[in-house]
Amino acid sequence: MNAESAAPLPNAAPTEACQLAERRWQAVTRRDPLADGEFVYAVSTTGVYCRPSCPSRAAKREHVTFFESSDLAVAAGYRPCKRCRPDAPSSRQKWTERVIAACRAIEQSASALTLDQLAQQAGMSAHHFQRRFKAVTGLSPKAFHKAVLARRVVASLQSAHTVTEAIYDAGFNSTGRFYENASALLGMSPDRYRKGGAGEHIRYAVESCTLGWVVIAATRQGICAIEFGDTAQTLASQVQARFPRAQFEPPDAEFTRWVARVIGYIEQPRGVLDLPLDLQGTVFQHRVWQALQAIPAGQTASYTEIAGRLGQPRAVRAVAHACASNPVAVAVPCHRAVRADGKLAGYRWGIARKAELLRRENED
Ligand SMILES: [Zn+2]
Known part of the structure; x- marks a missing residue:
């Protein structure tokens, strides 16, 4: 944590x-x-x-x-108080419990439940249910269902003999539909996700910069990790542990250019670091990361503001969590997300690095 x-x-x-x-x-x-x-x-x-x-x-x-x-x-x-009975469950707690029950129903159901079915079980109108569901989970029931299926596929890809088998096991009724959604859900195609990056070709470099050491790793599709650390050895072993089955390749000319761009941006963050990215995450995480990329250098946004921009003003904690799960420092500028009062809150790679990145962005 x-x-x-x-x-x-x-x-x-x-x-x-x-x-x-x-x-x-x-x-x-x-x-x-x-x-x-x-x-x-x-x-x-x-x-x-x-x-x-x-x-x-x-x-x-x-x-x-x-x-x-x-x-x-x-x-x-x-x-x-005898009038408002603050010791009894509030209506809000009651519908939160009903949304949680709906989440369990979605998770346990072999087939997709319709919005009407879910709303009926929860004793709410479809419209009301959809709103309450989004307020609690940060996702629409449909997006939640997709995320559940994706998690099941990820779990079964590890054990299934074939990718197709894993997809059917997870409840997708056609492989075509799964593949349509797969990149958004997994951040990479199911074939590539299988077994710890087996079949994945990864290049990485550990470089020293003025914020300590930084590891930059990329698949053939784009950058998949940018992480700060205090020792070069730890960073190198982190990459190898994250993709235990991947084939590691020596850096080529393109990758070397990407590394130079990243280091240059850390030292002097100006404009946008527009390199191809290859990120694994849920639909919600991808939406938060896109919202972070839309914050210009030199500016910040609070978790509350970001949640508002996503149209999910109550998903503040989920936004903070998605910021904390960002795998690519700087390229997805999670350091520009701050608390509502402007305080820095935490940073996956240390609050001192966050403060320094923001200071550099505000330099003339
Ligand atoms: Zn009262």
Whole structure:
């Protein structure tokens, strides 16, 4: 685990904690039902705690304390309000549970479930279900189903005798349909993905730069890894461990040019590093990586903004996680993703490198 995926939101610095409390107070004054389940607020003068949407008369700000959960408010000695029943599951928790049940149904079903079937099982209209599903998972039910199939194929490619067999095992009803989607889902064709990059031709170079060591690896389709590290040996063994069955080739002239471009960009990040990429990831990860590539050098965007640009404003954690899973430093500029308050948050290759990359981009 790295810092970004482990804890993008907690570990709040004092100013961030103040901003969070302020946002929560705003939600309480609006009686925002969407904030239910995110926190509760307790009132020191009454000893009672409430959901943000509680219809009772608003307390004074100086008497209000926020808690992450009902349990914490109880532990601090508060009683649940009898009007809003903050200790009972909220409607939001209830539909979140129904979406999770739908995810399980999709995962366990041998055939594709229709939107209507899923919505009916969840007791919601198709439109409402689609919206709730997207808010919880960050994906439409259809995209989620595709991702589930892709995971099954990845798992079965390791053991199946043929790729076709693996595809049928995974629930795709024709090989043609799978191949149409395969590159987007796997980041490489199923033949190439099979068995740790068997049949894959990989060139790589470990170079020293002013941010330490960097390994750059490429398939014949494009760059598949750019990673920083502190020793050349570790980086070389990481590449070999990631593609244990690949055939490693000596760098050719084209690859050497790519390496030079990457190193040049690290030292002086200007414009866009437009090299061919060959990335493995889910549909959602690819969408986040594309959104990162659209952030110009010298600018940043928060995880919240990126989630908004994807049309999935609640998928903030999933966005932070996709940023943290980026396999190609700089080429997919995940260092330009920051917290909502402008703080750097984590970086897969160390926060000092992130800060330095951003500093270089802002140099005249
Ligand atoms: Zn209440």
